Structures are given as C-alpha cells and as structure tokens.
Amino acid sequence: MEDDGPVWAFVFSLIAGLLMILDGLFESLAGSLADELGAGFAGGILSALGFFGILFGLVVVILAVAVFRRPENHTMFGITILVLSLFSVVGGGGFLVGIVLGIIGGALAILFEESEDIAHDPVRGHDVPTPVLANGTPGPRASSPRVCPNCHTALPPGAARCPDCETPVPRTT
Numbered sequence: 001m002e003d004d005g006p007v008w009a010f011v012f013s014l015i016a017g018l019l020m021i022l023d024g025l026f027e028s029l030a031g032s033l034a035d036e037l038g039a040g041f042a043g044g045i046l047s048a049l050g051f052f053g054i055l056f057g058l059v060v061v062i063l064a065v066a067v068f069r070r071p072e073n074h075t076m077f078g079i080t081i082l083v084l085s086l087f088s089v090v091g092g093g094g095f096l097v098g099i100v101l102g103i104i105g106g107a108l109a110i111l112f113e114e115s116e117d118i119a120h121d122p123v124r125g126h127d128v129p130t131p132v133l134a135n136g137t138p139g140p141r142a143s144s145p146r147v148c149p150n151c152h153t154a155l156p157p158g159a160a161r162c163p164d165c166e167t168p169v170p171r172t173t
C-alpha cells in the first residue's frame with residue numbers, strides 16, 4: 001500500500017470521470033444525430049442528458065484530483081464522487097463501468113485513513129516501557145509519559161526534539 005495519499009481512490013475516480021465524459025459525449029452526439037434525422041424533441045433530451053453526463057464526469061475528475069491533493073477532506077470528496085457517480089446514469093454512467101468505478105473510488109476516498117502510517121511506525125501505537133525503580137515505585141515517566149505536542153509520538157527520555165517530526169520539546173524532568 002502507498003502511504004503518500006489515497007492513490008486508488010484517485011485512480012478509480014479519475015477513470016470513472018473520464019468514462020462518464022466519454023459516454024456523455026457519445027450520448028450528446030447521438031442526440032444531435034437523432035435530432036438531425038428528425039427525432040426532434042427526443043434527440044434534444046438525449047443531448048441534454050449527455051451534457052449532464054459530461055458535466056458530472058468533469059466534476060468527478062476534478063474531485064479525483066482534489067482527493068489526491070487534499071486527503072484531509074477525503075470524506076466530503078468521497079461522498080460527492082459517490083453521489084455524482086450515481087447521478088451520471090443520466091449520461092449513460094460511463095458505459096455503466098463509470099458508475100461502478102466511481103462508487104469504488106468514492107468509497108475508497110471515504111474509507112481512506114489519513115494516519116495510515118501510524119500503524120507501520122514501530123514507535124507509535126506501542127506503549128513505552130515504564131521504568132520501575134528498585135523499591136517498586138514507578139519511575140518518573142510513569143506519572144507523565146512524554147509525548148510530542150505536535151504528533152504525539154512517544155519521546156525517548158531526555159530528548160530535546162521529537163524523533164519523528166523534529167518539533168523541539170521542552171524538557172520537563
């Protein structure tokens with residue numbers, strides 16, 4: 001898995017959006033053609049629906065990029081991608097494949113864990129062993145385990161800087 005962003009949410013949503021645009025274009029062209037052949041009103045409706053398909057596809061493409069560049073807003077972007085993917089059915093839904101990919105992409109964006117790297121970090125997520133003095137009373141760190149004020153990484157004793165984000169930390173002991 002990549003740690004630097006919601007890559008799969010981006011890929012799925014991007015392809016979904018592009019398929020929606022393509023399908024919308026086809027539908028618009030088909031509508032125009034039908035209009036030319038005398039379908040008139042029906043052709044106009046088809047063109048309009050195709051136009052909406054293109055529009056939804058464009059927004060999904062923009063949102064796909066937005067999820068990748070602003071992962072902190074992944075939930076909002078993901079929900080919007082999901083909803084727009086469902087709406088894109090009016091423009092053909094990217095040959096229906098676009099709907100499926102858009103739903104997957106949107107769901108991946110919603111489920112994206114911003115702090116995924118924490119699980120892979122050997123320092124974070126584990127309790128720092130508490131030093132116990134010879135007489136059985138807990139050591140100084142037991143009462144106040146020192147963590148980075150910025151990223152909450154456990155700090156080694158006597159550290160002046162956070163080993164993870166380099167934030168200077170005040171010495172309290």
Ligand SMILES: [Zn+2]
Nearest residue numbers: 148151162165
């Ligand atoms: Zn830190």
